[in-house]
Amino acid sequence: MILPSPQRTIVRNRPKGCQGAWVLAAHAPLRWGSLKVGLSWALAGVCCSSWLGAIAATAPSPAPAEKAVRQELSRAILAEDPERARLLNEIAHSGSTIAQEVLTAWTRDGVYLYDGSGAAKIPLLLEETPDSEGKARAIRIDTGRFLAGPDGHDLRLAAADLGAADTDMKLRQTVQRALDTLALADPNPETRRSAASKLGNSAKPQYLAVLEDRLAIESHGEVRRTLGEAIALLHLADTNPAVQLQAVRGLAAANALGAYDVLKRLAASTNASPEVTRAADLAARSIALHLDWVNFFGTVFRGLSLGSILLVVALGLAITFGLMNIINMAHGEMIAVGAYTTYLIQNLFGAGFAFSIALPLRLWGKPLAFGLHLPGLNASGGLYESYFLVALPLSFFTAAAAGLVLERTVVRFLYRRPLESLLATWGVSLVMQQLFRMVFGANNVQVSSPAWLQGNFTINDVMFGYNRVFVIVFAVLIVLGTWFMLAKTRRGLLIRAVMQNRDMAACLGVRADHVNLMTFAFGSGLAGLAGAFLSQIGNVGPGLGQSYIVDSFMTVVVGGVGSIVGTVYSAVGIGTTDQILQQALGSPVLGKIIVLGAIILFLQWKPGGLFPTRNRGLD
Amino acid sequence: MMGRRLKDSHWWWVGLGSLVVLVVLPGLNAFTSVTHPLHVSDFSINLYGKYLSYAVLALSVDLLWGYTGLLSLGQCLFFSLGGYALGMYLMLMIGKLGQYHRELPDFMVFLGYPKLPAHWLPFRDFWFAAAAVVWVPALVALIFGFLAFRSRIRGVYFSILTQALTYAASLMFFRNDFTFGGNNGLTDFKFILGHDLRSPATQRALYLCTGVLLLLTYLLCSALTRTTFGKVQRAIRDRENRVLFSGYATADFKLFVFVLSAVIAALAGALYVPQVGIINPSEMAADKSLEAVVWVAVGGRGTLLGPILGAVGVNALKSWATRALPDLWLLLLGTLFIVVTLFLPKGIVGLPEQLRQLRRRPSRVVRPTAQEAPPAAMPVKPQAKPE
Numbered sequence A: 001m002i003l004p005s006p007q008r009t010i011v012r013n014r015p016k017g018c019q020g021a022w023v024l025a026a027h028a029p030l031r032w033g034s035l036k037v038g039l040s041w042a043l044a045g046v047c048c049s050s051w052l053g054a055i056a057a058t059a060p061s062p063a064p065a066e067k068a069v070r071q072e073l074s075r076a077i078l079a080e081d082p083e084r085a086r087l088l089n090e091i092a093h094s095g096s097t098i099a100q101e102v103l104t105a106w107t108r109d110g111v112y113l114y115d116g117s118g119a120a121k122i123p124l125l126l127e128e129t130p131d132s133e134g135k136a137r138a139i140r141i142d143t144g145r146f147l148a149g150p151d152g153h154d155l156r157l158a159a160a161d162l163g164a165a166d167t168d169m170k171l172r173q174t175v176q177r178a179l180d181t182l183a184l185a186d187p188n189p190e191t192r193r194s195a196a197s198k199l200g201n202s203a204k205p206q207y208l209a210v211l212e213d214r215l216a217i218e219s220h221g222e223v224r225r226t227l228g229e230a231i232a233l234l235h236l237a238d239t240n241p242a243v244q245l246q247a248v249r250g251l252a253a254a255n256a257l258g259a260y261d262v263l264k265r266l267a268a269s270t271n272a273s274p275e276v277t278r279a280a281d282l283a284a285r286s287i288a289l290h291l292d293w294v295n296f297f298g299t300v301f302r303g304l305s306l307g308s309i310l311l312v313v314a315l316g317l318a319i320t321f322g323l324m325n326i327i328n329m330a331h332g333e334m335i336a337v338g339a340y341t342t343y344l345i346q347n348l349f350g351a352g353f354a355f356s357i358a359l360p361l362r363l364w365g366k367p368l369a370f371g372l373h374l375p376g377l378n379a380s381g382g383l384y385e386s387y388f389l390v391a392l393p394l395s396f397f398t399a400a401a402a403g404l405v406l407e408r409t410v411v412r413f414l415y416r417r418p419l420e421s422l423l424a425t426w427g428v429s430l431v432m433q434q435l436f437r438m439v440f441g442a443n444n445v446q447v448s449s450p451a452w453l454q455g456n457f458t459i460n461d462v463m464f465g466y467n468r469v470f471v472i473v474f475a476v477l478i479v480l481g482t483w484f485m486l487a488k489t490r491r492g493l494l495i496r497a498v499m500q501n502r503d504m505a506a507c508l509g510v511r512a513d514h515v516n517l518m519t520f521a522f523g524s525g526l527a528g529l530a531g532a533f534l535s536q537i538g539n540v541g542p543g544l545g546q547s548y549i550v551d552s553f554m555t556v557v558v559g560g561v562g563s564i565v566g567t568v569y570s571a572v573g574i575g576t577t578d579q580i581l582q583q584a585l586g587s588p589v590l591g592k593i594i595v596l597g598a599i600i601l602f603l604q605w606k607p608g609g610l611f612p613t614r615n616r617g618l619d
Numbered sequence B: 001m002m003g004r005r006l007k008d009s010h011w012w013w014v015g016l017g018s019l020v021v022l023v024v025l026p027g028l029n030a031f032t033s034v035t036h037p038l039h040v041s042d043f044s045i046n047l048y049g050k051y052l053s054y055a056v057l058a059l060s061v062d063l064l065w066g067y068t069g070l071l072s073l074g075q076c077l078f079f080s081l082g083g084y085a086l087g088m089y090l091m092l093m094i095g096k097l098g099q100y101h102r103e104l105p106d107f108m109v110f111l112g113y114p115k116l117p118a119h120w121l122p123f124r125d126f127w128f129a130a131a132a133v134v135w136v137p138a139l140v141a142l143i144f145g146f147l148a149f150r151s152r153i154r155g156v157y158f159s160i161l162t163q164a165l166t167y168a169a170s171l172m173f174f175r176n177d178f179t180f181g182g183n184n185g186l187t188d189f190k191f192i193l194g195h196d197l198r199s200p201a202t203q204r205a206l207y208l209c210t211g212v213l214l215l216l217t218y219l220l221c222s223a224l225t226r227t228t229f230g231k232v233q234r235a236i237r238d239r240e241n242r243v244l245f246s247g248y249a250t251a252d253f254k255l256f257v258f259v260l261s262a263v264i265a266a267l268a269g270a271l272y273v274p275q276v277g278i279i280n281p282s283e284m285a286a287d288k289s290l291e292a293v294v295w296v297a298v299g300g301r302g303t304l305l306g307p308i309l310g311a312v313g314v315n316a317l318k319s320w321a322t323r324a325l326p327d328l329w330l331l332l333l334g335t336l337f338i339v340v341t342l343f344l345p346k347g348i349v350g351l352p353e354q355l356r357q358l359r360r361r362p363s364r365v366v367r368p369t370a371q372e373a374p375p376a377a378m379p380v381k382p383q384a385k386p387e
Helices: A006-013 A017-026 A034-057 A064-078 A083-092 A097-107 A169-184 A189-201 A205-217 A221-236 A241-254 A257-268 A274-323 A331-349 A381-385 A387-409 A418-440 A466-488 A490-500 A502-507 A512-537 A546-559 A564-585 A588-605 B004-031 B042-068 B075-093 B106-110 B118-124 B126-150 B156-174 B200-226 B228-238 B240-245 B250-276 B286-299 B305-324 B329-343 B351-360
Strands: A111-114 A122-126 A135-140 A156-158 A352-363 A366-375 A456-459 A462-465
Touching: A064 A083, A064 A097, A064 A111, A064 A122, A083 A097, A083 A169, A097 A111, A097 A169, A169 A189, A169 A205, A189 A205, A189 A221, A189 A257, A205 A221, A221 A241, A221 A257, A241 A257, A241 A274, A257 A274, A274 A331, A274 A462, A274 A466, A274 A490, A274 A512, A274 A546, A274 A564, A331 A352, A331 A366, A331 A387, A331 A418, A331 A512, A331 A546, A352 A418, A381 A387, A387 A512, A418 B156, A418 B286, A418 B329, A462 A466, A466 A490, A466 A512, A466 A564, A490 A502, A490 A512, A502 A512, A546 A564, A546 A588, A546 B156, A564 A588, A588 B126, A588 B156, B004 B042, B004 B200, B042 B075, B042 B200, B042 B228, B042 B250, B042 B286, B042 B305, B075 B118, B075 B126, B075 B156, B075 B250, B075 B286, B118 B126, B126 B156, B126 B250, B156 B286, B200 B228, B200 B250, B228 B240, B228 B250, B240 B250, B286 B305, B286 B329, B305 B329
Parallel strands: none
Antiparallel strands: A111 A122, A122 A135, A135 A156, A352 A366, A456 A462
């Protein structure tokens, strides 16, 4: 945890990736198939090495401010009151992370005093992991370097041999207070905010001064708001009804969600003045109402993001099922192909990927087994985070390629037998699921979101996750792209012609076979893209596609088979309804059941879906 | 349909099969000693009983799909409903012999039910449970079928909707507060009609019941398919609109067949559960129904022997493969399905005829099935999308 030495920081930042890639390319036993990939990764590794090298060279040297804080800390530990209190107060306003670490260690008796050569005592921290003799290197608090003996080597000391810097009840309180203030002065606004709300909820009026001090110098809007709320929360416990009343009104006006419970308690309490309880009751109600709205919009937002994934999945299906009349039960596995591609790319950017399958069969006396080892790039930082940008197009193309193979080997025989396409593709889906299990394991695999997709922003207390926003935006782009392709391009015209009347189009010289192939591949590719998104939001496992296949077929049927617009409406509608019902009923399963039931009833009313395809043909 | 020669000889086959299944196998199990080379073990009888109930399920799928052209992906829902109805009776017959030694079934004690839910009470009576095996699935099929056929949902849409129905039902049964044991379902059965379920004699009796049910179902289906009703049924499969315009209420025909096959499936499920000893919601998952469709497709749809052969054959293969090649079973099943759909549209039963045709016309391997081949006299039909 404690890495005060600047040299060490640089060591940690040194790019391991390039070295690893070199080693793998040069020495690792490469099996078939991996050689080419390995070389190209090695090349990529060289490129990244120079880049990361540049970053490492510009690592910041210790700031002068840090030195000053260290000196102050050291003095504070050795000093006595009131000098110590003064120093601590000064440190508290520095906002330094080192101070935070040292002070935390201090409250836990983790600061030691070294009584070396008879000179002044030196305050120390010990390294986290002691060696077998229970000794560890000591870090001087005043300089941040390892404590060296007379011979210039780092000294190794045991905690038991050193005296801990003495602490008592009062000192701990002072230090804790300094720590809280420190957190309020943290450079990261999010930390400041959470520190403020923690202090507000502490119900300890002694923090009022700290919070008010901070409010006076705080400039960040969100943090100012939280500080105000925290102060009002602490004021609620005041004995003066006027102060209480003002605090209650302030909280109500700010719609402070965190104050709801406290206000409820205040409204029910008997020793507050009636005026205050009434105001508190009103405030609690208005906050409850606000909370309902926040939950509602949060749900709608989640529903929209779910709907947009459903949309991308169903859009692929609307093309293969709606336009081509092929029931592709393996569509779900195309989603899984996309998700696993993302996983694979993530691993290739990281530590690499290997698998091996041993079949329980023997061929000419030899056991049948094969495996593949793909060395990774061992990238870190920005390069690693960008894996998703590579994975997105690749997941599309991998799934499209899988679709291509599926069309050539199975689907093309079944264009006139839709029911049987259902059966055959279900067989394909079984095979693919089993293959996923064999290659990637039966358990879910971990796909981590890149940093730029993590986190969220808040508008009026409604939380918007970046990944979900990204999914929605991308879904819109995909829908627009698909629409443009189908409606405005020559290829789209050919697709529509073939889908409307395969024989007639073929008679007029359209290469129907080719168009079918490409359309099917495109639909599968869309499923792959959906898989890449899903990997950012949910789990990736061999059964991933199965959980979406029923939903997406429903989406297409409700939207009206053959209608892209209908699919858009029904995907967003079903996704949002699903989420709202889940929220309202408090159970995901019940919501799903109701949605499925509602769909069956809806088809009574509109058998052709929302946008039925009009047609004069009968059979 | 079957050739004349086959038709004449086919009753011989039915008789022989019944003899083996209903007399020889149980006889060998009951009256030979364990060491006798021809002895059929209790385990095998139990296994065969399972296959036979699957064969009944396959027949019900065939009646719907092979003869009426309705590919239901929810047939296992009715199978499980029948199983659950009898399972409830079996559950209550455990009495105080359960893990917790309480009147309540174990899972209810475990989930903290204060007392037996009201709808469980009548299931103490075997005959009520037996009636429920029939009427509950029939009612579900009636309501769903009425809604579906009324709005003229057909073809793949029917398949997708039935799949959604099963999916919704399995989600419901997975819930603990649905009072049917949630995830674990109903299990640990001890007695049926006062007989110990673990005794070989009881298992043999259940096996015999299943065999008789299979024979009766077979006879019923073959009688049904030879009447005018059967002809209308097949006409609906081949050209529904023509039948409709000839004045037949196709929706009613389809509804009748749908309910009938639901009842058959439910009976199969009711006999399956005491032999296997457990029923849980995974039995009604959509892939189980699809598996039943595979049996029919492999055996040969639109025939009555095919589904039985398919169900027994595929399940025997499964029993072997899940033990010998556990990792490869799904690969095998999937491949089997692809191959059968692509190259054997008439299944095993249709294979001899297909080979004969192959010899006559070697150029066309994959023939479109009867339902897709347009009649020769029909004018060129504009290709249309489903309305």
